[in-house]
Amino acid sequence: MWQLTQTSEFLIDIGSSLANLVASFVIASFLGVLLGLVLGTMRFLSWLLEPAIHFFRAIPPVALVPIFVSLLGFGNETRILAITVAALFPVLISTIDGVRANDETLDMVSKVYRLTWSERLFQVTLPAAAPRILSGMQVSLIAAFVVMIASEMLGSSTGLGAKTLLAQQTFAIADMWAGIILLGIFGYLATFLFDLFRRRILRWYIAAQQQERQL
Amino acid sequence: MTHIHTSTTAPVIDRPVRLEVSALKKSYTTKKGDVPVIEDLTFDLRQGEIACIVGPSGIGKTTLLKCLAGLQPITSGQAMIDGNVIDGPPEELALVFQEYTRSLMPWLSVEHNVKLPLKHLHLPAEERRQRVTSSLEAVGMGDAAQKYPWQLSGGMQQRVAIARAVAYRPEVLIMDEPFASVDAQTRFELEDLCLRIREQFDMTILVVTHDIDESVYLSNRVIVLGQRPAKVTEIITVDFEQPRDQLTTRALPQFAELRSKVFELIRKAG
Ligand SMILES: Nc1ncnc2c1ncn2[C@@H]1O[C@H](COP(=O)(O)OP(=O)(O)OP(=O)(O)O)[C@@H](O)[C@H]1O
Ligand SMILES: [Mg+2]
Numbered sequence: 001m002w003q004l005t006q007t008s009e010f011l012i013d014i015g016s017s018l019a020n021l022v023a024s025f026v027i028a029s030f031l032g033v034l035l036g037l038v039l040g041t042m043r044f045l046s047w048l049l050e051p052a053i054h055f056f057r058a059i060p061p062v063a064l065v066p067i068f069v070s071l072l073g074f075g076n077e078t079r080i081l082a083i084t085v086a087a088l089f090p091v092l093i094s095t096i097d098g099v100r101a102n103d104e105t106l107d108m109v110s111k112v113y114r115l116t117w118s119e120r121l122f123q124v125t126l127p128a129a130a131p132r133i134l135s136g137m138q139v140s141l142i143a144a145f146v147v148m149i150a151s152e153m154l155g156s157s158t159g160l161g162a163k164t165l166l167a168q169q170t171f172a173i174a175d176m177w178a179g180i181i182l183l184g185i186f187g188y189l190a191t192f193l194f195d196l197f198r199r200r201i202l203r204w205y206i207a208a209q210q211q212e213r214q215l
Numbered sequence: 216m217t218h219i220h221t222s223t224t225a226p227v228i229d230r231p232v233r234l235e236v237s238a239l240k241k242s243y244t245t246k247k248g249d250v251p252v253i254e255d256l257t258f259d260l261r262q263g264e265i266a267c268i269v270g271p272s273g274i275g276k277t278t279l280l281k282c283l284a285g286l287q288p289i290t291s292g293q294a295m296i297d298g299n300v301i302d303g304p305p306e307e308l309a310l311v312f313q314e315y316t317r318s319l320m321p322w323l324s325v326e327h328n329v330k331l332p333l334k335h336l337h338l339p340a341e342e343r344r345q346r347v348t349s350s351l352e353a354v355g356m357g358d359a360a361q362k363y364p365w366q367l368s369g370g371m372q373q374r375v376a377i378a379r380a381v382a383y384r385p386e387v388l389i390m391d392e393p394f395a396s397v398d399a400q401t402r403f404e405l406e407d408l409c410l411r412i413r414e415q416f417d418m419t420i421l422v423v424t425h426d427i428d429e430s431v432y433l434s435n436r437v438i439v440l441g442q443r444p445a446k447v448t449e450i451i452t453v454d455f456e457q458p459r460d461q462l463t464t465r466a467l468p469q470f471a472e473l474r475s476k477v478f479e480l481i482r483k484a485g
Contacts, residue, residue, distance in 0.1 A: 105317040108286050112310045113332035113383065123331060127322040204322040208365040 010163070014182075016076075017160045021148045021190065024080050028087035028144065029137055036095020036133070037125070046096065057093065061086030061143050062150045069154055079151040079159075087144040094136025098129025131205050134198045141194050145187050160186065233419040234260040234283070234387055238292035241275070241282055252278050254444035255292070258436075260387070265413055265420040267430035269481060270440030270448075276423045277313055279445075280391050283421075284310040296387060309385035311393050313423075315373035319364040325351065326360040329379045336383075350382040351375070353408055355401070370397035377405065381412055387419045388412075395425065403461050406433055410459060427481070431473045432464060439477060441484025448484050451476060 039046040065082050072078045102125060110120050126133075152161030164179030166172075199206060241253040252275040260266055268276050281287040283294055285304040294301045296308060309332075312318040319328050329347045338346070351357050354374040364372050373396055380388055390409075394402045406429060413420055424430050430437045434453045441448035453473060455464055464470060 103317060105312055105314045106320065108281075108284075108310075108312065109318050111286060111304045112284050112308070113379075114304055114306060114335070115332065116335050119331070119334060123323070124320065127320070130322075204363060204365075208321055208363070211365050 013158055013160050013163050014186075016158045017148060017152065017186070020076070020079050020083060020151075020159070021144055024083035024148070025087055025141055025144045027080075028084045028140055029091050031084075032088050032091030032136070032140070033095050033126075033133060036092050037099060037121070039092075040096045040099025040129075053089070053092065057089040061147050065147065065150050065154055068151075074154075074156060079148070079156065082151045083144045083147045086147040087140040090139035090143060091133065091136045094132045094139075095129060098132035098136075099125060101132070102128055131202055134202060138191070138194060138198065141190060145190060149183060230261040230263055232259045233262045233264075233297060234421070235295045235298075236283070236292075237294075239279070239282065239289055239294055240291045241278055241287065242290045243278075251444040253282075254442070254446050256440075256445065256447055257292075258438055258447060258450060260419050260421060262386075262419055263413060263417050264435045265409065265422065265433050266436045266438055267434045268421065268423045268438045268440060269425070269427065269430050269477060270445065270484060271481065272425075274440050274443065274484075275445040276440065277391055280310060280389050280421075280423060283389060284308060286310075305387075307386040309380040309383045309388055311373075311376050311380050311388075311390040313391040313395075315376055315396060316369055318376050319372055319379075321364050323363075324360065325356065325362050325364070325367075325375050328364065328375060329382050332379060332383050346382040346384070350378040353381060353412070354378045355404065370401060373397065374401075374405070377408075384416060385418065387421070389421045391423045392425060393422065394429070402429075407461065409433060410457075414458070427474050427477050428465065430477060431470060432459060432461075437473075437477055439480045439484060441480070448480055451480075 039049060061082075064085055068078045068082045068085075072081065106124055106128065110124050115124065148159075149161035152159035153165045156162045157166075160179060160183055164176055164183065167175035167179055236259065237257050239253060239256040240251070242249040242251045244250075256279065258266075268279070270276055278287065282289050283296075283301060285301050285308075289301075296305045299305070319325075320331070323331065326347055329351060330343065333343050333346065336343075348357070348360070351360055354377050356371065356374050356378060359367065359371065359375075364375065367375070373393060377390070377393060380390070394405050397405065409420060409422070410433065412418055422430075422433060424433075431453055437451040437453060439448040439451065440446070451473065455467060455469065
C-alpha cells in the first residue's frame, strides 16, 4: 500500500478520477436544473418528453457504460459522458418536481408586485425548488460516483477504479485493498463536502423545519 | 420626501376616480361547468378614499380582489384603474393577501422581503433603504428586519406583508382581511396606520374585513355584499370628521347607528 501511494502515477489516477467526477457532476447539475426549469414551466413540452425521461431513468446507470463504450470507444470523453448521463436524471426529475410544487400564493405575490422574469427565477422559483433540487443532486452524486468507478473498470487504464481492478487481477492484494479503501474515503469525502454545500444553501429551510418540529 | 397634505376635511367626492368597477361579473370555470360567484358589482373609489367591503364568508370578496389585482380574468363588465382597463396586474396596485402565513418568501429575511418588489422600481439606493426601514417601523417590526418569516408569529408575518405593500407605495392599496390575526391592541394600531398612510401618501385603500366596527371606523364608504352570486346590497357613506380617533370616533352616536345598519344589512345578506 505504501508503494502504491508513493508513486506519482497513483496521484495521476486520483486526479483523473476526481476530475471526471467533478466535471461530470457539475455539468449534470447545471444541465439538469436548466432542463428541469424549462420542463417544469412548460407543460406541453414536458408532456411530450416525460415518457422518454422516465424510460431512460429506469435504466440502471451502470448498464449505460457498455453502450457508451461500444458507441464512442474507450476514451476519457466516454467516461465523462457516462457519468454525466447517470447524474443527470435525478437532478432533472427533482427540479421538475420542485418547480411544479411552487406555492400558488407566492406566485400571485410575484405577479402583483410585477417581479421581473429574472427576479422570479432567481428569487422565487429557484429558492422554492432548492430543497428538492439539492436532494436530487445528492442522489446524482452517488450515481456519478458509481458510474465513475464502473467506467474506469471497463477498458480504462487510468483512474482509481482501473487500478483497483488491475491490482485484483494481478493478485496484488494489498494494492487492491488500498484501492478499495481509497475509493471508500473518496466517496465519503465527496458526499460529506456536498452535504456541507447543501446545508449552507438550505440554511433557511433546515432552520424553518427545526422550528416547525419544535412547535 | 414629498409631503402631500390633503386637507383632512375635504370631501372625497370632489376627487378624481381611481378605481372604477362597472357591472363586474365573475364565474369560475370548473370541471362541473361555470360557477357564477359575482353577479353584478358596480362601485368606484376616489383618490384618497378608504372603502371597506363586508359580506358573509364565501360570498366572493377574495375573488373580487383577485379580479381587481389582475390575477383572475373578469367574466364580463370591467374594472378600471386610472381609466385603464385591468387585464393583468396593474403597476399602480398592491395587494395584501388573506393567506398571511404563505405570502412571504421564507428564504428571505424580513428586510429583503420588503425590499424585493422595490428592486425593479429603480429607486436611488438611499430611498429604497429608507422606505424599507420606515415601513417596517410603521407596522412595529423595525427590530425584526434581520429575522426570517418562520421566526415570526402569524400576526407579525402579516404586518411584514403590510409593510411590503406600504413600501411599494401603490396608488391603490388592497387588503384582504389584513388585521384578522393580530391582537386587539395591534389591530387598533394597524387601523390607525392605514388612516395615516392614506393621509401621508394620498393612497386609495380598499379593505375586506369581517369586523363591522372596523369597517365603520376606517371607511369613507362601506360596501356591503350579499346574495349568491354576489351583488352590492348597499353602499353606506360614513361621514365622520377626520382625523378619526379610536376612542372618540367609536364613542360617537352615529358610530353606533352605522354599525347597527351594517350589521342589519349583513344579516339580511347572509
Ligand atoms: N379558483 C376557484 N375555482 C372555483 N371556485 C372558487 C375558486 N376560488 C374560490 N371559489 C369559490 O368562490 C366562492 C367565493 O370565494 P371567495 O374566496 O372569494 O370568498 P370570500 O368572500 O373571500 O370568503 P372568506 O370570507 O371566507 O374569505 C366560494 O364559493 C369558493 O368556493
Ligand atoms: Mg376571502
